[in-house]
Amino acid sequence: MARSIVQEFSKGLWDEIPPFRLVLGLCPVLAVTKSVENGIGMGLATTFVLVCSNVLVSSLRKVIPAKVRIACYIVIIATFVTVVELVMQAFAYPLFLKLGIFIPLIVVNCIVLGRSEAFASKNGIFRSLLDGLGIGVGFTLSLSALAAVRELLGTGDLTIWEKPIQVFGPSYQPFSFMIEAPGAFVALGLMLCLMNLVPKK
Amino acid sequence: MGDLIVLAISCILINNILLAQYLGNCPFLGTSKKMETAIGMAMAVVFVLVMAGVITWITNTYFLQKLGLEYLRTVAFILVIASLVQFVEMFLKKSIPALYAGLGIFLPLITTNCAVMGVCLINVNEEYTFLQALVASFSYAVGFGLALILFAGVRERILLARVPGPLQDTSIALVTAGILSLTFLAFRGMV
Numbered sequence: 001m002a003r004s005i006v007q008e009f010s011k012g013l014w015d016e017i018p019p020f021r022l023v024l025g026l027c028p029v030l031a032v033t034k035s036v037e038n039g040i041g042m043g044l045a046t047t048f049v050l051v052c053s054n055v056l057v058s059s060l061r062k063v064i065p066a067k068v069r070i071a072c073y074i075v076i077i078a079t080f081v082t083v084v085e086l087v088m089q090a091f092a093y094p095l096f097l098k099l100g101i102f103i104p105l106i107v108v109n110c111i112v113l114g115r116s117e118a119f120a121s122k123n124g125i126f127r128s129l130l131d132g133l134g135i136g137v138g139f140t141l142s143l144s145a146l147a148a149v150r151e152l153l154g155t156g157d158l159t160i161w162e163k164p165i166q167v168f169g170p171s172y173q174p175f176s177f178m179i180e181a182p183g184a185f186v187a188l189g190l191m192l193c194l195m196n197l198v199p200k201k
Numbered sequence: 202m203g204d205l206i207v208l209a210i211s212c213i214l215i216n217n218i219l220l221a222q223y224l225g226n227c228p229f230l231g232t233s234k235k236m237e238t239a240i241g242m243a244m245a246v247v248f249v250l251v252m253a254g255v256i257t258w259i260t261n262t263y264f265l266q267k268l269g270l271e272y273l274r275t276v277a278f279i280l281v282i283a284s285l286v287q288f289v290e291m292f293l294k295k296s297i298p299a300l301y302a303g304l305g306i307f308l309p310l311i312t313t314n315c316a317v318m319g320v321c322l323i324n325v326n327e328e329y330t331f332l333q334a335l336v337a338s339f340s341y342a343v344g345f346g347l348a349l350i351l352f353a354g355v356r357e358r359i360l361l362a363r364v365p366g367p368l369q370d371t372s373i374a375l376v377t378a379g380i381l382s383l384t385f386l387a388f389r390g391m392v
Contacts, residue, residue, distance in 0.1 A: 024227065027315045031223035074283060074312075078276040086272060101322045104275045108315040110227055181221050182382040189368075189375030196367035 008127050012134025017142060018111050019188075020195045025111040028102050029143060030184040035159045039147030041095045042102065043140025045084045047133070049106050050115060052080045054132035057120040064121075073116040074107070081106045111139065150187050154179035205336050212340035215389055218316050219348040220382035225316025229349060230374055232307070239353035243346030245307040247339070249289060250317050253282050254338025257321040258331060278321050286312045316345055352381055 015021065019029050032042040056076050057064075064072045085103050088096040096103065106112065115135055120128040148158065156172035157164040177183045218224050225246075232242040257278050265271050290308045293301040311317055320341045324334040355377055364373050 026226040026230065027223050027319075030226060071283060074279055075276065078279050082272065082275050085275065101319055101326065104278075104322055105224075105315050105319060107275055107279050108313045108318045110313055113313060180386060181223065182379040182386060184223065185375050185379030185382055189372045189377075189379065192372040192375060193367045196369075196372060 005127070005130060009130040009134040012131065012136070012138040013141070014138075016135070017138040018135060019139070020142060020192055024114055025109040025139075026188070028105065028109060029146065030181075030188060031102055032099055033143055033147035033150050033184065033187075034154075034179050035151045036144055036147045037095070037159050038098055039143035040140060041092070042099055043136070043143045045088065045099075045103060046106055046109065046112070046139055047136025048084055049077060049080045050112055050136040050139075051129060051132040052083075053077045053112060053116055054120040054128040055125055056080075057116045058123060058125045058128035061121050069121065070113075070117070073113060073121075077112055077116070078107050111135065146187060146191060149191070150178045150183060154183065205332065208333060209336055209340040210391065212337050213344040213347065214385065215391060217344045217348055217385050217388075218320065218341045219345055220378070220385045222319070224319040225314050225345060228307075228310060228314055228316075229352065229378070230371060231310075233349060233353040233356050233374070236350070236353045236357060238307075239349050241303055242307045242310075243349050245304040245311060246314065246316065246345050247342040248304070249286060249308070249311050250320060250342040250345070251335070251338050252289070253285055253317050254320055254324055254334055255331075256285060257281055258324055258329070258334040261325050262331075274322075274325070278318060282317055282321070283312045316341070348381070348385070352378060355381065 012018075018024060019026055028042055028046070032038040053073070053076050057073055060072075060076075081104060084106070085096075088099075088103060115132060119131050123131070151158055152167060153175045154177070155164075155174050156168040157166055159165070178187060212218075216222055219226065219229050228242055228246075232238045260277060260281055261274065265274060265277060270277075286308055290301075293304065293308075320338055323341075324337055327337075329337060356374060359373060359377065368376070
């Protein structure tokens, strides 16, 4: 348990990067990675919820009775998800419409509840904050990577801040399989395979 | 009546919750290694999803909308689902022990199954009437069961195949799910 503070953050970036090393919370991963923009938006929203709920769970860990802890965690997470929902409705409405029901569904994302239960309930506030931030950034990175592959092959463009950038030029024939549902499963499966090629430490 | 049948078909096949809407993928991968667990999970989902769909619809229409509290929807829904699952578990344990033995371990997992929460949110977002919400919840649940059981059958066969090292387990399962999803894509032209 003698991890340094830096390691607490960086483990989320490679050793325990979701959803590749921790195969949890796959639904948003598959659903929102049609474009890079959606991937980044979803990643940031999840990161915010992860960090806030980790901090609050950690600071209340001595107050919450063990028997009803899961229910308490869910209420805490649901509160922050509502915050994200309302903020996005106010300031990023087009993105909110694109992500649709996957924003309220952060509540049932196993990664968030998993970190509260496995980490924040046993560790101090500062370490929990770093853990949430690390896992959140890792999640955002994997979402963006998967979304980049899918969008690039599926449309030939990369969309960032509503400006599509043509990467392959106009002569590229879009491989639209990649942005449909089956492409999501296959792309994630193959990326998992690539991750497995790199040996674990 | 015709509308309801079209709704049911579209929920089961065309908008299949697992393979087209991407909801409930954690139990999809987690419980599909064996046919037995897949059937148990599918039954538990049908059971809970229909009840959750109906109860959250009532909560939304008669409490949240009446009181102007729509912004509390996420919190309210997850609490309703969590307490419903807990209640169903206690009820089955006391009165139908045989069914409890079959569904037992899958029930607590359903609280964090995004298929349940997802369907409840879809029902509300699409502004379904009570009957439509009931049919949609049931059909989505049947679609979930159908895809899960089909997938479990395929995965049992994959166990016998020789899969290259890095592709093993979850990786090959995802690629297989992709192919299964491709077959469901073909239903799109039906309605």
